[in-house]
Amino acid sequence: MKKTLKKIALASVALLALTGCGLSPSTGVVPASAPGSIQPIADLPDNATATVTSKSFTEQLLVGKIAVIALQTAGFNVTDMTNVPGSQPARELVLSNSANMVWEYTGTAWLTYLGHEEPVVGSEEQWQAVHDEDAGNGIYWGRPAPMNNTYAMAMNEEVTEKLGITKLSELRDLDAADLTFCVDPEFNSRRDGLTPMLEAIGLTRGSDVPESNIGLYDVGAIYSATAAGACNFGEVFTTDGRIKALNLTVLEDDIQYFPSYNMAPMINAEFHAQWPQVAEIMGTIAPLLTDEVLQTLNAEVDVEGREPADVAFEWMVEQGLVTEP
Incomplete structure (x- = not known):
């Protein structure tokens, strides 16, 4: 997978596919701009x-x-x-x-x-x-x-106030009745998804977290379901605008479970x-x-x-x- 020749071959195939699809410049127009802290590059050719x-x-x-x-x-x-x-x-x-x-x-x-x-x-x-x-x-x-822009668990206002937690590791201190989750099917089953996350926290799926506590939703529906209280913890992406729009609170990943997507x-x-x-x-x-x-x-x-x-x-x-x- 990492061999240079294979990467070159894959790149060639992908580029042919791009050409076949007729990829073209974006039709969107950006506003005209003038220098601020970004200044024209000295001696930059006109072309x-x-x-x-x-x-x-x-x-x-x-x-x-x-x-x-x-x-x-x-x-x-x-x-x-x-x-x-x-x-x-x-x-x-x-x-x-x-x-x-x-x-x-x-x-x-x-x-x-x-x-x-x-x-x-x-x-x-x-x-x-x-x-x-x-x-x-x-x-x-x-x-x-x-x-x-990585995965995270988020709570609505009521749950944030009720449970009083701010970190992912604090889930291990909650009662089973409070450990309810809204996740999408992929995160529910992937090897770096919900089950390994619970294990990293110190919780066992099926006993500490009953299967009935886990609700499966389309990715977009998780935000509104979490905001509406369908679960206490919803799977979100940390830079999604709906976090702010719905006043959700993101739990700090203090166990460094989720990959870095800077x-x-x-x-x-x-x-x-x-x-x-x-x-x-x-x-x-x-x-x-x-x-x-x-x-x-x-x-x-x-x-x-x-x-x-x-x-x-x-x-x-x-x-x-x-x-x-």
């Missing part, structure tokens, strides 16, 4: 180009548009190739330098692209492992953001060698991308129905990264 890609879900569209706006402000002629369907196609675009960068998740790279079966414990350690190994594939990884700029190494300033620009943005920020921005798109490009631009103006022209 300098950059292509940004992203996957097709809300969070990826938001950070993709942030990168597009940042690079156009820096002086590049930017091709916006955000909204690519699927993780692997987006990566293959960067591997081939058909796109120059994407914001990617360290856990996805380690477990899916690089083929490892176990995550590396610790956000910094996981990023470093990906940074080092993926260099052999012609990929440069910039510094990660603090946001970590986001970082994944840049084609050839492009990085030519324009190292791009990683520097993304390095000024990354520290601002926290779980709370992404929850807010995601909610503006998913809950309020706004356009990702507009939300991204307004946030960048608020942060002083760019200004209105």
Whole structure:
């Protein structure tokens, strides 16, 4: 799986598939921008180009548009190739330098692209492992953001007040009647899902947590079910905008059970060698991308129905990264 020749072959097949699908630049338009803390790159040629890609879900569209706006402000002629369907196609675009960068998740790279079966414990350690190994594939990884879009357990307001717990490990101190869960079928059965999570906490499924305490839902329905009190603990993704919109409280993963999915700029190494300033620009943005920020921005798109490009631009103006022209 990790052999270089096999990766090259897989990349070639994926690129042929992309070509066959007629992949084209995003039709979305980003607002015009003027310099803020992001300044034009000195001596950048007028014909300098950059292509940004992203996957097709809300969070990826938001950070993709942030990168597009940042690079156009820096002086590049930017091709916006955000909204690519699927993780692997987006990566293959960067591997081939058909796109120059994407914001990617360290856990996805380690477990899916690089083929490892176990995550590396610790956000910094996981990023470093990906940074080092993926260099052999012609990929440069910039510094990660603090946001970590991983699994978590969340409670509604009433349960938060009633149980008074804040950490995952504290589930072991609860009565069986309070250990009720809303999860999706995949998380219910996967080897790094619910059952091993309970074991890591010190609970046994079937005895400490009766099967009748576990409800199966579609991923999207879990948020509303948890908010409505169908269960005390719902499986969520930590940067989902519905956490804030429904006033859910996320339990701290103090046992470090869930893999780290911090986001970082994944840049084609050839492009990085030519324009190292791009990683520097993304390095000024990354520290601002926290779980709370992404929850807010995601909610503006998913809950309020706004356009990702507009939300991204307004946030960048608020942060002083760019200004209105």
